[in-house]
Amino acid sequence: MLSDGRRQVVDFYLAGETFGFEVSRTHSFFAEAMVATSTRTHCLADNTGTQPELLGLALHGMLRAQEHILVIGRQTAMERVAGFLLDMSDRQGGLKHFDLPMSRLDIADYLGLTIETVSRVFAKLRASGLIKLRSIRCVEIIEKTALRGLCA
Amino acid sequence: MLSDGRRQVVDFYLAGETFGFEVSRTHSFFAEAMVATSTRTHCLADNTGTQPELLGLALHGMLRAQEHILVIGRQTAMERVAGFLLDMSDRQGGLKHFDLPMSRLDIADYLGLTIETVSRVFAKLRASGLIKLRSIRCVEIIEKTALRGLCA
DNA sequence: CGTGTGCTTGATATCAGTCAATGATTGTGG
DNA sequence: CCACAATCATTGACTGATATCAAGCACACG
Numbered sequence: 220m221l222s223d224g225r226r227q228v229v230d231f232y233l234a235g236e237t238f239g240f241e242v243s244r245t246h247s248f249f250a251e252a253m254v255a256t257s258t259r260t261h262c263l264a265d266n267t268g269t270q271p272e273l274l275g276l277a278l279h280g281m282l283r284a285q286e287h288i289l290v291i292g293r294q295t296a297m298e299r300v301a302g303f304l305l306d307m308s309d310r311q312g313g314l315k316h317f318d319l320p321m322s323r324l325d326i327a328d329y330l331g332l333t334i335e336t337v338s339r340v341f342a343k344l345r346a347s348g349l350i351k352l353r354s355i356r357c358v359e360i361i362e363k364t365a366l367r368g369l370c371a
Numbered sequence: 372m373l374s375d376g377r378r379q380v381v382d383f384y385l386a387g388e389t390f391g392f393e394v395s396r397t398h399s400f401f402a403e404a405m406v407a408t409s410t411r412t413h414c415l416a417d418n419t420g421t422q423p424e425l426l427g428l429a430l431h432g433m434l435r436a437q438e439h440i441l442v443i444g445r446q447t448a449m450e451r452v453a454g455f456l457l458d459m460s461d462r463q464g465g466l467k468h469f470d471l472p473m474s475r476l477d478i479a480d481y482l483g484l485t486i487e488t489v490s491r492v493f494a495k496l497r498a499s500g501l502i503k504l505r506s507i508r509c510v511e512i513i514e515k516t517a518l519r520g521l522c523a
Numbered sequence: 524c525g526t527g528t529g530c531t532t533g534a535t536a537t538c539a540g541t542c543a544a545t546g547a548t549t550g551t552g553g
Numbered sequence: 554c555c556a557c558a559a560t561c562a563t564t565g566a567c568t569g570a571t572a573t574c575a576a577g578c579a580c581a582c583g
Binding site: 220221222223225226227229240241242243247248273274275277278279280281282284285286287288289291292293294328330331371 | 372373374375377378379381392393394395399400425426427429430431432433434436437438439440441443444445446480482483523
């Protein structure tokens with residue numbers, strides 16, 4: 220977050236995913252639970268046996284972060300939202316429909332947009348028949364290929 | 372890069388810094404040398420002795436990437452450029468003046484802006500007396516505190 | 524029911540992008 | 554050594570995508 224309240228969501232984590240490793244003793248980020256959640260903590264200095272796994276996680280996190288920099292730095296609102304929906308769909312098993320566990324504000328802060336813009340893009344996608352909004356938090360992807368075409 | 376040529380520079384690396392680790396066999400990024408450069412390659416599977424060091428580097432890279440997400444997602448052009456100049460200054464030893472090894476296009480693609488916007492912000496900073504442009508690639512920071520105040 | 528929160532939609536503003544012209548610097552060949 | 558071309562940077566005029574401001578809607582909850 221910035222001092223004046225502007226917020227950036229760095230990533231969303233689904234069940235079973237690991238997060239929160241930081242080098243410095245003073246942490247720069249915080250996490251919020253969107254749904255009922257329980258966590259397991261790991262200790263870095265524990266035993267060296269877990270280190271190789273940790274390296275993979277760190278590298279994966281860095282990759283995701285760097286890819287997200289491209290999204291936020293260079294893509295339009297439409298491209299960001301389309302890519303986000305496909306990512307969420309894939310990460311929940313690629314089913315036809317899936318739930319968004321987070322609010323519009325969280326999505327906006329993740330994509331570097333405002334809630335209004337996110338809402339408008341959703342509306343446009345629905346109007347052009349690419350998605351359906353079964354409920355406010357449940358999305359159904361109708362035209363996956365077309366949606367992919369919007370991601371640049 | 373995106374298929375249509377839009378480019379995002381993920382980070383700049385100065386002498387002595389390590390870059391290029393990716394998990395997947397198919398790499399997503401590439402590097403370009405801005406100045407005369409020589410590199411040393413490290414092999415991941417080499418020996419486990421280097422692993423703890425690597426973990427630190429990966430975590431550091433992830434931290435930097437995530438902080439950059441905040442910059443690109445939520446800061447104005449002025450804030451981005453001011454922060455960039457301070458970062459470059461610090462990383463080159465915090466001297467009064469320092470060289471920018473990269474072109475305006477590289478800076479723009481790093482900050483998620485266009486060359487024109489970068490140029491205009493430079494002009495504005497110079498006009499308000501916060502920096503001097505000794506040459507096109509050499510910046511002198513006159514009012515460091517004021518510059519810091521612009522970063523939000 | 525009323526209230527509150529989150530979402531959508533519309534009207535307008537603004538920051539940064541685009542397009543275009545001009546300047547500065549560097550390198551090349553005559 | 555100079556003219557020329559090429560590249561990079563600056564500056565201006567205008568446009569446009571997204572933000573901001575504001576109103577209305579819908580669902581959940583007491």
